[in-house]
Amino acid sequence: MNKHVRIKCLNNHKTFSIPRGTSLYQIAEEQKIDLPHPILGAMVNNQVRELSFEIYNPKTIEFIDITHKDGIRMYIRSLSFLLKAAANEVFPEATLRIDHSVSKGFYCELHGTKEKPSIDDIFEIGSKMREMVDQDLPFVQIKDETEDVISLFQKNGLNDKVELLRHRGQYYSTYYNLKQHIGKFYGYMVPSTGYLQVFDLNKYFNGMLLQFPSQRNPEEVQELVEQNKMFEIFREFSHWNRVLNVTNISHLNAAAKNGKAERLIKVSEALHEKKIAQIADKIAEKKDEIKIVLISGPSSSGKTTFSKRLAIQLLVNGICPLNLSLDNYFVDREKTPLDENGDYDFEALEALDIELFNQQLLDLLDGKEVSLPKFSFETGKRLFNGEKLKMQKDNILIIEGIHGLNPQLTHLIENTKKFKIYVSALTNINIDNQTRIPTTDNRLIRRVIRDYRYRNYSARDTISRWDSVRRGEDKHIFPFQEEANVMFNSALLYELAVLKPYAEPILLEVQPNQDEYSEAKRLLKFFSYFKPMQPREIPPTSILREFLGGSSFSY
Numbered sequence: 001m002n003k004h005v006r007i008k009c010l011n012n013h014k015t016f017s018i019p020r021g022t023s024l025y026q027i028a029e030e031q032k033i034d035l036p037h038p039i040l041g042a043m044v045n046n047q048v049r050e051l052s053f054e055i056y057n058p059k060t061i062e063f064i065d066i067t068h069k070d071g072i073r074m075y076i077r078s079l080s081f082l083l084k085a086a087a088n089e090v091f092p093e094a095t096l097r098i099d100h101s102v103s104k105g106f107y108c109e110l111h112g113t114k115e116k117p118s119i120d121d122i123f124e125i126g127s128k129m130r131e132m133v134d135q136d137l138p139f140v141q142i143k144d145e146t147e148d149v150i151s152l153f154q155k156n157g158l159n160d161k162v163e164l165l166r167h168r169g170q171y172y173s174t175y176y177n178l179k180q181h182i183g184k185f186y187g188y189m190v191p192s193t194g195y196l197q198v199f200d201l202n203k204y205f206n207g208m209l210l211q212f213p214s215q216r217n218p219e220e221v222q223e224l225v226e227q228n229k230m231f232e233i234f235r236e237f238s239h240w241n242r243v244l245n246v247t248n249i250s251h252l253n254a255a256a257k258n259g260k261a262e263r264l265i266k267v268s269e270a271l272h273e274k275k276i277a278q279i280a281d282k283i284a285e286k287k288d289e290i291k292i293v294l295i296s297g298p299s300s301s302g303k304t305t306f307s308k309r310l311a312i313q314l315l316v317n318g319i320c321p322l323n324l325s326l327d328n329y330f331v332d333r334e335k336t337p338l339d340e341n342g343d344y345d346f347e348a349l350e351a352l353d354i355e356l357f358n359q360q361l362l363d364l365l366d367g368k369e370v371s372l373p374k375f376s377f378e379t380g381k382r383l384f385n386g387e388k389l390k391m392q393k394d395n396i397l398i399i400e401g402i403h404g405l406n407p408q409l410t411h412l413i414e415n416t417k418k419f420k421i422y423v424s425a426l427t428n429i430n431i432d433n434q435t436r437i438p439t440t441d442n443r444l445i446r447r448v449i450r451d452y453r454y455r456n457y458s459a460r461d462t463i464s465r466w467d468s469v470r471r472g473e474d475k476h477i478f479p480f481q482e483e484a485n486v487m488f489n490s491a492l493l494y495e496l497a498v499l500k501p502y503a504e505p506i507l508l509e510v511q512p513n514q515d516e517y518s519e520a521k522r523l524l525k526f527f528s529y530f531k532p533m534q535p536r537e538i539p540p541t542s543i544l545r546e547f548l549g550g551s552s553f554s555y
Contacts, residue, residue: 005055010062011035018055025051025191028063037065037218040074040190046517048074050141050188066218069467070518076106076212078139078190079199083108083210084434085181086128090121095157097433098210100234100426104222106436107231109207119203126201132179136194140177149173156182160432163250164529185435186525205231226482230426233487237428240271241493248430252497253531261494265537268493272543276306279486280313283396283419287319290419291365292397296404296480297423298473300447302490302543306423307400308553309541320394326401328373329357333380347472349403353382358412364391365417402472405480422484425491431529440470442491445503445523450547452506459506463516490543497533502548 004017011033018027024042028051033039041050043062048070064071080098087096087110094110101107110117117125144152146169150162153175161184165173175184178193190196200211200221211221241247244267246255255264283290293310297303311321329352330336339345353373360370369390373382391397403409405420427442444466451457481487504527510520538544545551 006058007055008060009033010060020056021054023051024049024053024055024061024063027055027061033063035063035065037067038195039063040065040071040195041188043068043070043518046512046515047521048188048518051191052141066213067215069215072213072215072218074188074190075196077185077187078193079196079210079212080106080434081139081176081178081181081183081185081189082129082132082193082196083125083201084183085178086125086132088181089128090125091117095433097430098436099207099238099430100428100436101439102231102234103204103209103227104225105204105209105211107204107207107234108210116206117203117208122201122203122208125208129199129201133193133196136192137179138192139189141174141189142177143172143174146170146173149175152182153184158182158184160248160250163253164432167250167253167531168528183434184432186431186529187522229422229482229484229487233426233489234428237426237489237491241428244493246429246493248432249529250432252429252494253529255494256497256531256533261497261533262537264494265492265533269539269542272490272492273309275488276309277313277316279421279488280310280317280319282486283314284317284319286419287317287396289416290396291391291417292361292399292410292413292419293321294404294410294418294420295398295400295423296402296421296477296484297490298443298477299469300443300450300547301424302446302546303400303423304555305541305543305546305551305553306421306488306490307398309543310421311398314396318394319396320392321398322389322391322395324372324389324397324399326352326357326399326403328375328382329353330375330382332382347402347476349406349408349476352403352409354409354411358410361397361410361413364389364397365413367391402476405483406476407480407483420484420486422481422487423490424487426489427491427496428489428493429496431526437496437526439491441523441526442496445496445499446547448506448523449499449502453547453549458509459520460510460514460516463510463519466519492542492544494533495544496527497530498535498538498544498548500527500530500532503527 003020005020007018008015009031012031028039041048041064043064044059066072066075084096091110091113094112096108097111098106098108146165150165153162175182176189198213198221202209213220214222246252255261295303295307314321331353336344337348337350363370369388371384372387372389374385375382405422410418425439425442427437427439430436448459448462451462507520507524510517535548540550540552
């Protein structure tokens, strides 16, 4: 039997042989792999692995640091465990809940304490975290029979994780040990606490904000950005989750198992309808002033369906909406700005004829008739084909687009005449108390399904484009969130359980030798914790129908 295996390393472009059983850490040392930041793990045949992983078969390896998307996930996951351990040492009777992402960090609360934690309490937890970083404690992965892991978790009060382990039905399950603390965070960790040098912990509302570095600038903690409106939306939906007793995946699974799925769907959809009606009522209260409704939000947030449902509610209030498409205000192709790669940057604000757009808005508000432009994407030219628009007294303009909240888009229009709405799918359940579901995952899953069903794109195509989409959002949408008059959360409490049977077969088409395999496998593992729900009770006006089909709206 050959005692050596062949390795191809993408970092140094070398192919070599190693003894069977050699760890990734040993390979990195022997090959003198030097990355800009500490090595956190490696992609092994397009699957993320820890440095302790041992090699027994031929592999293609790429070592990763925090600038890799799986590297930053390992860092944040490990930092979350560190926070849980430190909080448990300072407040042994309390349960830490990492609730949601806001203000460039994770908002967390301690449940089970007599009083809300003070600034001094938060400082003490942060100091304990730094003490454990200085001790360079290892994150030890342990694999044991699932029933034994369940018994251990029950003994340690980790009941939020028990039902998920039972649902998956694996013979063996893994968990981690840090000092005397145990935890499960559904992914790999960095080797030890000594790798977690950059973080901060601050008092925030009734809890604390865990801050961490960004993928692009790992040397510094991301600057805290005030997002009070966003926080209020999360807090409102957290309240509804507690009322419905659905805060984690295990609660959602129990609802599906106990025949309560239909009720959950009906309540979730009713809440959406009520919120949209309330937004229309706010606009109607100032209908003599507000003449333009601007709607923005990131990809796959359901903006189109929201706009159509808002239009119906405005009609109920005696207001007749007119749609104005920003796509027709693109400048001619040769005037389109270029990005850093020399490609046309169609997402830049300068790709639009802002002056013409504002002048036509002013004319419309003055009661004048305007000739609307039409942009041809085939020729890259703007033309006028005779289409005209004139506003009547009971009209209001609805304008949807990524720049909707950017003040420069409508810089000639008085603020009193504008009403700005931010729409996004702000996932409102967690995997468990310490593991949140990223809102970007919710939107990516929606987009994978929609692209496959309606745009003839594979999951691989969608995943490969996603990083570019996210960069555009970071640049053009997220900085202006707080400009909104109102925010609308388009996520539905039940939706991931319904999306599961649609998404899984699409994700399974991604092959192991493709770069996107790691992301597809991560999402498939994520779905393995959900019990599926049937879509039959979802109404035809639901935002989810924009992605699944069966909508009564035309797109």
